[in-house]
Every structure is written in C-alpha cells, then in structure tokens.
Amino acid sequence: MKAILLGGVVFLCLSGTASIGMLLRAYLPDHHLSADSKDVIKLATAVVGTLSALALGLLIASANASHDSAETELRTSVARLVLLDRVMAHYGPETEEARGLLRRMVEVRLRDVWGDLNDADQLGSSASDEAGVEPVQDELRDLHPLTDAQRSLQARAIQVSG
Template structure:
C-alpha cells in the first residue's frame, strides 16, 4: 500500500463526504434538520467519531511500537556486531580473515536494507547474507583454540553470530504490514460517514468549509503517517541505518 496514495484517498473521501453532507442538507425537508433531529444526529455521529478516534489511536500506537521494536533490534544488532568483531580480534591472528569476511557481509546487508540509490527499494530477504554469516560461523567453529582464553572467545563469537542471525529474522518478520486492507476500508468508511454528518449539520459558509478542509487534511495526514511507520525500511520515516554504519566503520580495527 502506497501511504501517499492512501492518505490522499482518505483526504478525498473525508472532504467529499463533508461536501456531500452540505449539499444534502439543502435538499432535505426542514423538519429533517430541526433541533430535535440535529441532536439525535449529533449523538450518533459522536459515537462513530469516538470509535474512529479510538481506532486511529490504537493503530498509531501499534505502528509506533512495531517501528520502535525494529529500531531497537537494529541498535542491538550493531552492538552485537562490534562485540562479535572484538571477540575475533582478541582471539588472535588466526581470526583476521574471518573479521574481513564479517565486514563484507555487513556491507552487503547495509546496502540491501538501506540502498545508496534512493530509487531502489529495500531488500529484506536475509538468505544471501545469512548464508555468508553461517559460513563464517562454520569457519569460527572450525578454529582450533590453543588456550582456555581462545576457547571462551570462540564460544562468545559463536553466540554473537547466533544473535545476529536472530536479529535478521526479527527484522524480516516485523517489516510486514500490520494494517490489514479490510480494516483500512472500514476506517475510511467511518471517516466518510463522520464528515458527511459534519457537513449535514454545519452551516454553509467559507469559514466552515475551510475548517472541514483542514480537518480532512489532518485525518489524511494521520493515516499517511501510520502507513509510513508501517514500512520501517522504505518511505520518509525509516529505521535509521546509523547504528550499523557506525559499527561497520569500526570493524576490523
């Protein structure tokens, strides 16, 4: 789902509903817009507006939590990466080629997830880099420690490698959309009904129309932000690559 397109659709539906309600008011008989009728409509639309606001709040919180979880996973992966490299460095010269291999795998992963070309989409399929890390771990496991210290460092390096592999799958699992299309359709329907009633009850003048346009824009922007956070590695709002770039710059030193 393209967040910009969906946001514009929400804006258009909300504003269209408001304008339709304003036009409908002119056609209705006078007793349909009497004070008693207006009070009843206000009660009903107040309920729908409250439910819509609650749903928007819950979806926003869910998208934000998912985004923050992935951001935290990337930061922890960067820390594990540096610890992984330092364990290999302390192991001794035998692990020097493995450190080079680790740095190459990290470079590939960064370029796949955060492409240097803005026109390319992020590739979250971990198969290619996972194979590189698994091969690296097999080579680490094949090392022959000559002391208890090297044995501990070998075990720690393998632990950090497993942690990195786990982080990759967490990123892949968490990068999928958490906003089902049917849910979004129902939300847009509720918003359209709400704005239609706003137009039905409000007087027809430039000030009211301007306020309804601003409100429709705000609602469309909210949906846009929710869907942007729901794509943590694409679009305007992304999980930062800086922790991994920082770690990469300090590998093999």
C-alpha cells in the same frame, strides 16, 4: 501520491454530501428539523467521531509498538555484531579472514536495506554474501586455539554468532 488522491476523494465526497444535505433540507418535514432531532444527530455524530478517534489511537499505538520492536531488534543485532568483532579481534590475527567475512556480510546487508548509489555497478552478490553468518561461524570453528583464553574466546564468538 495515493494519500493526496485519497484525501481529495474524501474531501469531494464530504463536500458533495454536505451540499446534497443543504438542498434536501428544504424538502424535509418540520418534525425532522426540531431541536430533538438535531440533538439526536449531534449525539450520533459525536459517537462516530469518538469511535474514529479510538480507532486512530489504536492504529497509532500499533504502529508505535511495531517501530519500537524493530528498533530494539536492530540495536540488539548491532550490539551482537560489535561484540562478535571485538571477541574475534581479541582472539588474534587468525580471525582476520572471519572478521573480513563479517564486515562484507554487514556491508551487503546495509546495501540491500539502504541502497548505495555509488555501487550501482555491483548488482550481483557472491554466494558467501547471501549465506549470512554461516561462513563466519565456519571460520570460527576451523580455528585451532593454543591457549585457554583463545578457547574461551572461540566458544564465546561461536555463541554470539549463533
């Protein structure tokens, strides 16, 4: 709504100044209406237009870079979460609780970002949901690996979750 209002105000200002310019033209001396004066005004208008286009281009480039950065960060985070879940799944059934904590953490974060109209009754979240990945890391550290493969998977899971 603000964009439409701002566009309307700009349109009214431009229309008003154009109307005032047309009315004042009759009162200007002849040397202000010569071809040279018109050329200078055209040149000044072209410079303003070029600078406006440059500023708009820089603004769009900045927004695009910000979007690309956020998208890369999101993809990296999702890949790390999937890798962590897969490593914990390969460890064995001992990681079911940690995987459940990870799943709930992701659900809470998604609900916070995207919202979920079906879960409107769940206004509050538990302290473990707000703690982030630390409860998952605690669960991983509390594991007691029996084999070298499990020790390796535990170390990798802790590294990926960090």
